[in-house]
Amino acid sequence: MIKTVFAATLAAFLTFSAPTSAQFSYAPTSRDDVGLYLGGQIWRSEASGVLGAEHTRVDFNLKKQQQINYFIDVKHPVSALPHLRISTTQLDTSGQTTLTQQFGFNDKTFPAAAKVETSFHVSYIDYTLYYALFDSEDFSLELGFSARDLNGNVTVAGTTKSSDDTCNDPNPSPDSPCTDTGNNAISSGTIKTDDINPMLFVATSVGLSSTQLNLFAQADVSLLNDHRLADYQLGFSYDLHKLMRVDLQVTFGYRVVNMAFDNLNSLYTDLEFKGAFVGMIAHF
Numbered sequence: 001m002i003k004t005v006f007a008a009t010l011a012a013f014l015t016f017s018a019p020t021s022a023q024f025s026y027a028p029t030s031r032d033d034v035g036l037y038l039g040g041q042i043w044r045s046e047a048s049g050v051l052g053a054e055h056t057r058v059d060f061n062l063k064k065q066q067q068i069n070y071f072i073d074v075k076h077p078v079s080a081l082p083h084l085r086i087s088t089t090q091l092d093t094s095g096q097t098t099l100t101q102q103f104g105f106n107d108k109t110f111p112a113a114a115k116v117e118t119s120f121h122v123s124y125i126d127y128t129l130y131y132a133l134f135d136s137e138d139f140s141l142e143l144g145f146s147a148r149d150l151n152g153n154v155t156v157a158g159t160t161k162s163s164d165d166t167c168n169d170p171n172p173s174p175d176s177p178c179t180d181t182g183n184n185a186i187s188s189g190t191i192k193t194d195d196i197n198p199m200l201f202v203a204t205s206v207g208l209s210s211t212q213l214n215l216f217a218q219a220d221v222s223l224l225n226d227h228r229l230a231d232y233q234l235g236f237s238y239d240l241h242k243l244m245r246v247d248l249q250v251t252f253g254y255r256v257v258n259m260a261f262d263n264l265n266s267l268y269t270d271l272e273f274k275g276a277f278v279g280m281i282a283h284f
Contacts (some may be wrong), residue, residue, distance in 0.1 A: 017089075033077065038170030040070035043255060047093040049271035050171035051118065051154060056103050057268055060095035060118045064275070067091060082129040082144060085201075089231075090123045090259065091152075091273055105156040106266065120271075122193050124261070125149045126220060128201050138207040146199040146220055148229065154267060157188035191267040198223045205237075212239040216253075228260040237281065247283040252276070253257030 047062035071087035096117035103110045110116050130144020203218040214237045222229040235253015256274040261267050 003185060035073075035075040036284040037073040037075070037281055038070070038284070039073070039251070039279060039281035040068065041251070041277040042187070043067040043069065043275055043277040045091070045093075045255075045273040045275040047091075047120070047271060047273050048093075049096050049269065051120070051176065051262075051269040052156075054268050055268065057270065058097060058099065058102065058103060058116075060097050062093045062095040062115075062118075062120070064273075067273075070080070078226070082131055083130040085130065085144075087128070088123065089126075089257070091120065092122075093120045093273075094118060099158075102175045104154075106191050108156070108160050108189035110156070110158050110160055115157040116156055118157075119155045119172070122150065122152035122154070124151065126199065126201075130201055130203075132255075138209075140205045142201070142203040145223075146200040146201045148197045148199050148220070148222075150193050150197065151194045152193045153190050153197070154193065154269075155190040156189055160185055160187040163202050171206075191265050192259070193264060193267065195227070195264055196238075197229060198226055199229065199231075213237070214239075214249075216251075218243060226262055228258065228262075230256075231256040231281055232256045232276070245284075249281040249283075251279040251281060 034228070037119050043066070044064065045067050046064045050057035050059050052058045057101070066091050069087065069089040070148075071085060075085070077082045088225055094117065096115065099112050099114050099116060101112050103114075103116070116211075126146045126148050128144055128146040130142045132142050134139060134141040199220045199222055203216070205214050205216040207214050216237055217234045218233040219283045220229075233255040234254055235251055237249045237251045240248040240250060253276070254274070256272065256276050259269060259271045259273070261269045
């Protein structure tokens with residue numbers, strides 16, 4: 001239902017005509033037109049942290065991986081109505097480790113000393129409604145709320161105990177029947193991360209005098225205690241020359257995403273993704 005409402009709102013906003021002024025600033029437009037912004041980032045993120053069950057969480061030595069995310073932002077001159085921003089972020093990583101204790105994940109039990117690996121594939125779409133508290137060429141401040149629509153899954157695979165394996169010794173002797181690989185099997189467990197979380201959205205931009213550079217910052221922070229989610233970025237944007245009636249900016253900066261799930265379909269995580277990004281914004 002929430003996706004339908006936001007999609008209808010976006011379609012209504014897009015019925016307005018786009019601005020033709022050459023002045024470009026990634027802040028709510030003060031002209032009597034609607035401003036359409038399309039942007040994206042290429043982000044080399046480094047992942048760290050633990051994931052697993054409530055009482056057993058494992059560090060899988062997660063790998064660095066390149067991520068791609070993008071957004072659409074619609075700004076309008078009607079002060080009583082909020083502006084609309086829709087952004088999507090993909091977080092993919094994987095890793096492996098050797099367990100030091102028995103580990104359970106989605107009804108699968110992996111014994112101590114087993115080699116296990118994980119695949120983390122989680123994406124989210126932020127549907128954001130916000131207002132411009134300040135709006136000028138040199139400074140802007142935006143405040144609003146987002147609905148973060150999480151999708152994806154987390155998989156753990158490795159050697160699991162068979163149902164008839166009754167050994168509970170985490171360090172069996174070499175002649176113990178618990179070391180018999182015939183009692184074990186390669187298996188995997190997967191937990192879906194589908195969920196919607198309310199977030200606080202704050203963004204600001206400061207123009208640097210006598211330059212084409214702008215300093216910007218943006219933050220999304222969860223408003224519920226069930227899951228501790230945060231998404232921060234700080235960087236610079238540089239104005240390029242107008243091309244075919246489209247204003248362009250190059251962006252570069254640093255981004256940090258914290259993702260701590262407390263019992264999301266029996267998934268518990270305390271993860272951080274961070275790294276430098278480069279991107280571009282087009283203003284129509």
